[in-house]
Amino acid sequence: RAKSEGRGTYRFFEARMGVEVRERRLLEHDLRHAVARGEMHLVYQPQTDVGSGAVIGFEALLRWKHPERGFVSPAVFIPIAEESDAILRIGEWVLREACREAATWPHPLSIAVNVSAVQIHSPHFVGLVHEVLLKTGLAAHRLEVEVTETALISDPNRALLTLRQLKSLGLRIAMDDFGTGYSSLSNLRSFPFDKIKIDGSFVRSVDSNEQTAAIVRSVLGLGRGLGLPVLAEGVETEAEFGFLAAEQCHAAQGYLMGRPSPIGQFSQHTHGTVPVTDENRKR
Ligand code: C2E
Ligand code: MG
Ligand code: MG
Ligand code: MG
Numbered sequence: 001r002a003k004s005e006g007r008g009t010y011r012f013f014e015a016r017m018g019v020e021v022r023e024r025r026l027l028e029h030d031l032r033h034a035v036a037r038g039e040m041h042l043v044y045q046p047q048t049d050v051g052s053g054a055v056i057g058f059e060a061l062l063r064w065k066h067p068e069r070g071f072v073s074p075a076v077f078i079p080i081a082e083e084s085d086a087i088l089r090i091g092e093w094v095l096r097e098a099c100r101e102a103a104t105w106p107h108p109l110s111i112a113v114n115v116s117a118v119q120i121h122s123p124h125f126v127g128l129v130h131e132v133l134l135k136t137g138l139a140a141h142r143l144e145v146e147v148t149e150t151a152l153i154s155d156p157n158r159a160l161l162t163l164r165q166l167k168s169l170g171l172r173i174a175m176d177d178f179g180t181g182y183s184s185l186s187n188l189r190s191f192p193f194d195k196i197k198i199d200g201s202f203v204r205s206v207d208s209n210e211q212t213a214a215i216v217r218s219v220l221g222l223g224r225g226l227g228l229p230v231l232a233e234g235v236e237t238e239a240e241f242g243f244l245a246a247e248q249c250h251a252a253q254g255y256l257m258g259r260p261s262p263i264g265q266f267s268q269h270t271h272g273t274v275p276v277t278d279e280n281r282k283r
Helices: 002-034 074-084 086-102 125-136 156-168 185-190 210-226 238-246 263-270
Strands: 040-049 055-066 070-072 110-114 143-148 172-178 195-198 230-232
Touching (some): 002 055, 002 086, 055 086, 070 074, 086 110, 086 125, 110 172, 125 143, 125 156, 156 172, 185 210, 210 238
Parallel strands (some): 055 110
């Protein structure tokens, strides 16, 4: 009896895996046409200076509205796009769209764009960034490229070369999701980062969990020692924000200051109509 049950379970898994593989293939197929069919758009999330409460820039986050499935999370479709190289076309679209948008904003505001490993390792990437900056007229120092450590480890020498070439264009490079995945302190020394983004999983409950607090404090100390500003992601509560302010974290991003939204939502900042004060920080 146990035996037949075991086989049943096996068949169940086999069937499920079949569905998942098929699902992936369907999404992979649809992803190839998603940009051309106008199914992709960007939302923007404010990044705030913790000391003054001023909005200092926005991170562009990709959204895909599938014609039948509705919104598919980037956490689901980005890895699929990365496997199939569709990420190159999608990533190029993101870069053009985000820089075109940011070029219309008042000057100090910056734009952060997520870039995947496949893009970093593409021989055309640096040239593409250069071309997009020229074409959109966005000053290079207003562009920040966000990379995760996983994007660098497969071919660290090549990644280092690319990051150096990017920096020579005048843009900045942020290490995204610091503290997760393959993060290793040696990456901070080996690669020319301009900023550390602490992953939201370390920011959650930082005000009430002593271990989390100790980790965040040590990352802030690391940033100070290396002369790198630190941005905390995923800030949801006043208590978390208060902790970060007390610990002199430079910048913060999260639902507390603003959810990722269409840029029109933030027109008071991007058109400079309302002075940035603490008062309207949370609007
Ligand atoms: P990420 O770059 O680390 O982006 C931060 C994620 O945290 C975003 O998820 C954002 O919506 C979410 N978030 C922001 N504030 C809060 C908060 O207060 N609480 C919580 N719980 N979450 C918050 P999203 O938009 O689903 O994106 C997920 C990931 O997908 C991104 O993580 C990034 O790695 C990737 N991604 C998004 N857009 C792009 C893109 O254009 N290109 C590439 N290569 N990757 C992208
Ligand atoms: Mg990011
Ligand atoms: Mg992140
Ligand atoms: Mg992430």
